[in-house]
Amino acid sequence: MEQLREYVPWVYFVASVTFIFGLKGLSGPTTAQLGNRVAATGMLLAVIATFLETQVAEAWLLILPAMAIGTVIGVVGARQVPMTAMPQMVAIFNGAGGGAAALVSILEFEHATHAATGQGLGFAGVGEPIAILLGLMIGGVSFSGSIIAFGKLQGLIDARAFKYTGQQVVTFGIFAGMIAAALAILAAALTGTEIAPANVLLVLVAVLALAFGVALVMPIGGADMPVVISLLNAYTGLAVAMAGFSIGNQMLIVAGTLVGASGTILTRLMSKAMNRSLGNVLFGAFGAAGTATAGAKTDDGRTFREVSAEDAAILLGYAQSVIIVPGYGLAVAQAQHSVRELADLLEGKGIEVRYAIHPVAGRMPGHMNVLLAEANVPYEKLFDMEQINDDFARADVALVIGANDVTNPAARKDTASPIYGMPILNVDQAQNIIVIKRSMKPGFAGIDNELYLDPKTGMLFGDAKEAVGRVVAEVKKAG
């Protein structure tokens, strides 16, 4: 044991390397799963090695039950959650990490100041108290922010942006209070001038950090939650890195910093994919799942054309090239297997079938890919927007299933539209358009879609799974 303990830091070193390999693996489609498992293995090694440390080994009666409880919660949560609720799940796990980082910071603070006698709080330099305070504040914000994000996505809290007058002032006040309390602790640590007992101040910092996390996320609408979760993920990484500084553990510094840095980049990439700036996400008003512009345009006298499943089957049967456009509704209806069946049938007739995947179709990046992969749709038939957008003009039928905003031509033309500027799929250029959805109701952005009023468009109403099933039956009947 004694000798083995000497190697614990080197096990941590190896674990750090696996985290980098893991992260690199996760950024490529073929290596992603391997990468995740490599990092998990490194993590397991690190945890096992940690049991060699005296204070951990001695506290097994406390630690093992805690780990057992955490494992059960984690596994059950991760296994039970439906695919559509993945973002929430990530949020809650992220919040747990942030909370742990904040608690570690508190414990380390108490540990360091406990033995303090005489002037100051007993810290050796300025580095440790700063790291502890940053870890506490960032971890706290991440914890409460993630919980709010979870609540909004899960429908426990109203998903709309929560706004009130004087909001900015309040939010800023919380932030300023938190910083002030932290500075007071720092002053006590460095010069020994205590305004209030350090413990009281520490609790104040923690409470204000939690409040700040809430204040930060409440005004953001549910639509932007994936971006917010990614940002909070980066925060937790930073908090973990700070915890690493305060307890002098390099593995924590490496892992936390890696996530902090890559998470920041990822957040930027995600907001770019949704055609928003990060500032806009955090402080903008788009998330309001609005009713503002909804219903305004249908009144110009134009009307839509409804089609039956039989009409749709005939149109598809005579086509040479069909492009399927999946959207959130397909996910809700779990229609992926029916869609696959339809595609197989059409391909059996020699019709070319491709899928056009918009980067933000659904409710999380990659949502459509995940769904269609579940139904074993071959990877080569999924095309990114850039790859396929020019081909719509040559397609005989564009079959839109539960997608709305990502096909809305208003994004191109209507400068007043909240989605103006977002690149969309050129569905309107196809020869014929069939739209499957339950009603004329708007989608996520809460705005009408003039595509549905296009004379080329036929509306096939119904739940996506059921409606596609009807089309499948008609196609089978015909041939």
Added chain:
Amino acid sequence: MEQLREYVPWVYFVASVTFIFGLKGLSGPTTAQLGNRVAATGMLLAVIATFLETQVAEAWLLILPAMAIGTVIGVVGARQVPMTAMPQMVAIFNGAGGGAAALVSILEFEHATHAATGQGLGFAGVGEPIAILLGLMIGGVSFSGSIIAFGKLQGLIDARAFKYTGQQVVTFGIFAGMIAAALAILAAALTGTEIAPANVLLVLVAVLALAFGVALVMPIGGADMPVVISLLNAYTGLAVAMAGFSIGNQMLIVAGTLVGASGTILTRLMSKAMNRSLGNVLFGAFGAAGTATAGAKTDDGRTFREVSAEDAAILLGYAQSVIIVPGYGLAVAQAQHSVRELADLLEGKGIEVRYAIHPVAGRMPGHMNVLLAEANVPYEKLFDMEQINDDFARADVALVIGANDVTNPAARKDTASPIYGMPILNVDQAQNIIVIKRSMKPGFAGIDNELYLDPKTGMLFGDAKEAVGRVVAEVKKAG
């Protein structure tokens, strides 16, 4: 001074950051120069800060003159060298760095062992002596290897691969001896069992490292020198990192490791661009600047067709699309300005003129780009091999100026050819081919080029600059 000295490590930290930015900048065409300058600025800061250290400040009488001499040699060398001799210059600078790393290792060894009393050599752990020995060995190899590379490229040493029977045995013997001597020192440092005085062993390690560097590079032909220099560059980086470990300087570790890692990648990219594996470069036989296969093929009765500058001008004047293929001869003749003039004239007549740049045309990667950029040929007219290779079939005239191997169809067909497998420019698919060179002599690989015997090919003999000048005059006369 006293307080300032505390910040020296943080200046080193900042310098380390500039090195990373510098390296990143250097890997993109628009940021390369800025990157180089950022790194240079960081370097300057680090050097200035170093003067704050007591032992450096006290030794200014030794250090300043040494730096003055080094600066003069460096600046004069870097300024005076002609563009074609750049690779040699890099080699010699690299060798200097390797030598410095080896000397630092020796000095640190003496310093650490000097005060040693009693058993062992006075090292605290096993890390320092290992780092010192690695720094010495790698630095020594890099020093002597770079000097041989310089000699070969500069023509001071026969550029051909130097081979003799039993070579492998001798080379391996040197290597084994070096390692054995190093291990003996390590044994003395750890256990105190001295086979021979440590200083004697150290000199032995140094001498054998130098010999090993020579033995490693001598058998490699001049053609492969750029790759070898890149590899030795990575070696020096590693030696510097080891020196950083031994003197406990993190900036040296970062800078050296960066170069070691990126240099290794770069070496691999370079050998890939020349279609060779690194093992093949180091131990293969291609470099023999051979006469083996030379002159064997011209005797099959086929003959070449000579054309005059006037013929060439007429052919070019009636073309719609011309692709210029520059090669090493253009660099030797410094014909870039004349070529530019010719291209301008043709473009004035509405003829499309493009340049096809083979990745290893010339004698160093990017050689042709550098030359043509010097003559202000617009960047958009330079096309990489992959971009333009399919267009040769549609070109009316391919104008080959001082290029040979990179156009040799034998690379495609003749499995026995030493350049078999190297991707080449599809010059032979052009409607007409004009080749400007001085004679029928082979190029770098020392093999004949059957392109010259193609009925579509006209040979225009002469120095590239002078011959292009004649064509320019004829074009002017005609139009």
Added chain:
Amino acid sequence: MSTELLLGAYIFMLAIWVGNEVISKVPTTLHTPLMSGANAIHGIIVVGAMLVATALPGPLGTVLGFLAVVLGTINVVGGFVVTDRMLQMFKARPRAAKPAEKK
């Protein structure tokens, strides 16, 4: 300005670069799995929680330590399992893929 702080700063700075560079070209499809995988990686805070779990004596300290370990474990276990599950979706599963290919 301790040495350990300096070395920590080097590690921090280099890890920022690695984090940035390693994922700079991830396709959109992988944004969610990558976020989730990164989320699992910062679950390593569980090791920090284990190390300080008993740092503060007394019942409050024990409760906080216990909680820290529970939260850290949730992060790491849940994070890896959910990521693995997401990524599983990207691979055609042999069972289901076979009959489809026969057609």
Added chain:
Amino acid sequence: MSTELLLGAYIFMLAIWVGNEVISKVPTTLHTPLMSGANAIHGIIVVGAMLVATALPGPLGTVLGFLAVVLGTINVVGGFVVTDRMLQMFKARPRAAKPAEKK
């Protein structure tokens, strides 16, 4: 197994990643300037040479120290100047470019 060795190992490992990732997609054209620029960067050994220049007393030590500084300086100065010169070639110089653009 000293702490400093451990921290050095972290720095070493992370710097390898940075070195690898940062240049992983350099175009062929830039191979030579990049090699030359990297060459200049390891010229930082001159700082090491300065620090140990007088580490060994006596004439031999002085000569070795002197030589180390000379060699290190050659590396760093020559390296940067030659790289800068190479890169200068890649930029169209305004003086010459103007008349060409008029055509």
